[in-house]
Amino acid sequence: MSIFGEVPLAAPVAVFKLTADFREDQSPNKVNLGVGAYRTDECQPWVLPVVKKVEKIIVEDHSLNHEYLPILGLPEFRSSASKIALGADSPAISENRVGAVQCLGGTGALKIGAEFLRRWYNGIDNTKTPVYVSAPTWENHNAVFSNAGFEDIRPYKYWDGEKRGLDLAGLLDDLESAPEHSIFVLHACAHNPTGTDPTQDQWKQIADIMKRKNLFAFFDSAYQGFASGNLDQDAWAIRYFVSHGFELFCAQSFSKNFGLYNERVGNLTVVAKDQDKLNHVLSQMEKIVRITWSNPPSQGARLVAITLNSPELFAEWKDNVKTMADRVLLMRAQLKEKLKSLGTPGTWEHITEQIGMFSFTGLNPKQVEYMIKEKHIFLMASGRINMCGLTSKNIDYVAESIHETVTRIQ
Amino acid sequence: MSARSVFVDTPFASSPMKFIEDYKLDAHPNKVNLAGREYLAEHGQTTWLPLIRKIKQQIATDPTLIPEYTPVFGIPEFSRRATELALGTDSPAILQSRVFGVQTVGCTGAVRLGAELLRTWFCSGSSWSGSVFLSSPCDESLAEIFKSTGFEHVRYYRYWDAKSSGVFMDGLLHDLENAPDHSVVLLFASGHSPTGADLSQEEWKRVAEVMMKRNLFPFILIPAQGLCSGSLEQDAWAVRHCVSLGLEVLCAQSFSHNFGLYGERVGHLLCVLRQNLLAVQSQAERLVQTLWSCPSVDGARVVATVLSNPAHLAEWQEGLKAMAVRCMLIRERLHERLRLLASPGCWGNIIKPGGLYCCIGLNGD
Numbered sequence: 001m002s003i004f005g006e007v008p009l010a011a012p013v014a015v016f017k018l019t020a021d022f023r024e025d026q027s028p029n030k031v032n033l034g035v036g037a038y039r040t041d042e043c044q045p046w047v048l049p050v051v052k053k054v055e056k057i058i059v060e061d062h063s064l065n066h067e068y069l070p071i072l073g074l075p076e077f078r079s080s081a082s083k084i085a086l087g088a089d090s091p092a093i094s095e096n097r098v099g100a101v102q103c104l105g106g107t108g109a110l111k112i113g114a115e116f117l118r119r120w121y122n123g124i125d126n127t128k129t130p131v132y133v134s135a136p137t138w139e140n141h142n143a144v145f146s147n148a149g150f151e152d153i154r155p156y157k158y159w160d161g162e163k164r165g166l167d168l169a170g171l172l173d174d175l176e177s178a179p180e181h182s183i184f185v186l187h188a189c190a191h192n193p194t195g196t197d198p199t200q201d202q203w204k205q206i207a208d209i210m211k212r213k214n215l216f217a218f219f220d221s222a223y224q225g226f227a228s229g230n231l232d233q234d235a236w237a238i239r240y241f242v243s244h245g246f247e248l249f250c251a252q253s254f255s256k257n258f259g260l261y262n263e264r265v266g267n268l269t270v271v272a273k274d275q276d277k278l279n280h281v282l283s284q285m286e287k288i289v290r291i292t293w294s295n296p297p298s299q300g301a302r303l304v305a306i307t308l309n310s311p312e313l314f315a316e317w318k319d320n321v322k323t324m325a326d327r328v329l330l331m332r333a334q335l336k337e338k339l340k341s342l343g344t345p346g347t348w349e350h351i352t353e354q355i356g357m358f359s360f361t362g363l364n365p366k367q368v369e370y371m372i373k374e375k376h377i378f379l380m381a382s383g384r385i386n387m388c389g390l391t392s393k394n395i396d397y398v399a400e401s402i403h404e405t406v407t408r409i410q
Numbered sequence: 411m412s413a414r415s416v417f418v419d420t421p422f423a424s425s426p427m428k429f430i431e432d433y434k435l436d437a438h439p440n441k442v443n444l445a446g447r448e449y450l451a452e453h454g455q456t457t458w459l460p461l462i463r464k465i466k467q468q469i470a471t472d473p474t475l476i477p478e479y480t481p482v483f484g485i486p487e488f489s490r491r492a493t494e495l496a497l498g499t500d501s502p503a504i505l506q507s508r509v510f511g512v513q514t515v516g517c518t519g520a521v522r523l524g525a526e527l528l529r530t531w532f533c534s535g536s537s538w539s540g541s542v543f544l545s546s547p548c549d550e551s552l553a554e555i556f557k558s559t560g561f562e563h564v565r566y567y568r569y570w571d572a573k574s575s576g577v578f579m580d581g582l583l584h585d586l587e588n589a590p591d592h593s594v595v596l597l598f599a600s601g602h603s604p605t606g607a608d609l610s611q612e613e614w615k616r617v618a619e620v621m622m623k624r625n626l627f628p629f630i631l632i633p634a635q636g637l638c639s640g641s642l643e644q645d646a647w648a649v650r651h652c653v654s655l656g657l658e659v660l661c662a663q664s665f666s667h668n669f670g671l672y673g674e675r676v677g678h679l680l681c682v683l684r685q686n687l688l689a690v691q692s693q694a695e696r697l698v699q700t701l702w703s704c705p706s707v708d709g710a711r712v713v714a715t716v717l718s719n720p721a722h723l724a725e726w727q728e729g730l731k732a733m734a735v736r737c738m739l740i741r742e743r744l745h746e747r748l749r750l751l752a753s754p755g756c757w758g759n760i761i762k763p764g765g766l767y768c769c770i771g772l773n774g775d
Contacts, residue, residue, distance in 0.1 A: 005686055009688060037478055067448055069673055181416075214416075247415060247416050261477050272417055278417075283422050286426075287554075290426060293522070297709070
């Protein structure tokens with residue numbers, strides 16, 4: 001008899017299952033459009049040249065000590081990472097009301113932020129504060145907040161399937177009707193999974209309502225630089241909120257824009273009203289970190305810190321990021337062109353209107369099934385594709401397959 | 411937006427690591443830090459064995475390593491070797507496929523994951539009391555982990571006896587005998603923190619007997635395997651003994667001390683079950699995703715490289731023995747000095763146990 005005898009089997013995570021199915025597929029034409037990482041035109045993972053350079057610097061530096069990092073992480077990483085999000089000249093930074101916690105990737109940053117908010121936001125240990133996540137959103141958002149203790153996690157309208165774009169009216173409506181002090185998880189740029197971001201004007205409208213209703217902005221920034229190719233452009237929304245007096249959290253991930261997926265480099269940037277409040281918040285976050293992972297891993301953070309704090313390396317990194325972003329933009333443009341020239345039924349403007357790694361194609365579950373079973377092209381049931389899975393070698397096949405699917409299956 | 415901060419009610423918490431700051435600020439030429447957690451070499455800094463440095467360099471320049479998300483449970487080779495290290499390669503539990511392992515963010519991550527797994531799934535459907543027993547004393551953060559995960563009753567079993575400067579066996583056994591059914595009991599296979607006082611094999615046998623009888627669940631920590639006694643097998647003996655009795659066990663391992671990989675955060679949670687492995691494994695996977703999604707690779711790669719290569723393994727064990735012997739030497743010297751100074755009190759406990767820590771019995775003043 002086992003004390004775990006009654007434990008039920010959890011359903012597999014969709015994106016992992018997709019990758020597993022892809023691996024088993026024997027077709028020579030198979031394409032994986034479900035992968036959540038960058039791929040080169042040869043469909044290979046890419047170690048950024050600047051990363052290779054800095055790795056060498058680190059391993060040859062015999063002066064580095066190997067102790068535990070401080071609980072909140074490497075100081076030079078935390079400050080430089082926050083500068084990336086808010087801008088080096090951010091008044092909030094010069095006013096000493098910006099701080100950060102180095103975390104285990106974007107997930108870790110969300111985790112620490114969620115745990116803090118559950119304990120200290122909107123009352124003490126108030127598990128009933130509504131947490132709003134976009135419909136749809138990254139599948140792990142719900143689980144992170146739920147496991148942190150929040151009991152009321154709700155969707156806010158976001159994706160309009162019919163017009164294949166942002167449901168602004170629905171979104172603003174949900175903001176208006178949200179209870180005061182609700183927490184909203186906002187994608188800073190390159191929305192996952194739809195690739196659809198609000199315009200600057202739309203962000204202003206969102207911020208207006210959030211300000212009026214005292215709603216808390218928790219930004220998830222996993223693709224800065226990766227979306228438009230420009231770091232500042234991709235951080236516009238966060239900076240707008242900060243410049244309009246919001247206190248906010250921003251969970252930053254350096255997995256994609258540094259290609260450091262397995263180093264788990266994340267940063268939770270905290271913007272408070274003043275330095276005193278900031279210190280209070282950080283002190284409580286330190287207690288939370290202590291019972292989660294004690295202190296974070298050093299390698300990735302060191303690498304990012306060295307890069308961001310050196311003008312030459314920083315420039316080289318921005319260049320590397322632009323390389324990745326440009327390839328994605330190219331694939332978007334080419335896919336749309338090919339679909340249009342094939343005369344594929346439907347509109348395909350959204351392919352280039354959307355931004356970042358992911359695109360919501362608009363394919364329905366039946367069409368997705370056809371793509372996988374008949375054409376061996378693997379994508380999420382939601383119709384989400386990772387543009388990085390497209391290459392100059394497979395883009396024709398993919399375009400033709402979409403064409404075939406859309407004409408045969410409705 | 412209101413001018414009021416949403417953080418206005420957040421109280422300030424003093425840092426658990428304040429003494430490190432205090433030490434750094436102290437300008438006295440003779441200052442000594444005895445409150446650190448790491449193994450320090452003669453020069454007073456953390457150090458890598460030459461083998462570890464060499465492997466790190468190899469890994470840093472290995473062109474075949476790809477930048478991709480690690481599996482949720484970490485590097486499979488690391489987990490396999492970590493499991494074998496704890497249980498022995500010929501462990502019946504491994505052969506019977508009743509074991510799964512999770513690479514975690516340090517030992518803290520392993521304890522946290524284990525606590526969450528137990529809290530969520532232990533005796534699901536039954537009226538479990540939610541009790542966990544920790545040694546008295548124990549590191550505050552351990553108690554905090556269980557409390558914050560939702561264990562309703564965090565209690566303590568008597569362990570350290572200041573008078574005899576050793577383990578209070580009678581008290582320990584009595585407290586376990588009287589623990590509620592299905593209580594979780596946190597124990598150290600070796601390298602007890604903060605006292606450095608470990609149970610002998612005979613004492614462990616008695617503890618295991620009580621746990622069998624009372625249906626208690628052992629959650630065993632191995633913070634520094636090989637560094638305490640100098641023997642890998644001896645430092646993990648307690649876990650192997652429990653497993654040989656057929657007990658289900660959770661085991662949290664750290665590779666911080668025995669590999670000098672502090673900043674890399676290399677930990678491992680071992681789960682030895684009687685049945686239903688796949689289901690528990692799937693739930694553990696879910697929990698990992700809400701904590702850190704997947705762990706970082708660097709340290710685990712080093713450990714896997716060493717443990718899967720017989721030559722590396724031998725060299726590493728030699729290095730470990732040397733570190734363990736140095737710890738024992740320092741203990742002996744300290745004991746000798748105190749004896750020569752005729753310091754009041756009994757200092758025998760300094761030389762008794764092995765490992766990094768020692769409770770010297772000074773009071774707060």
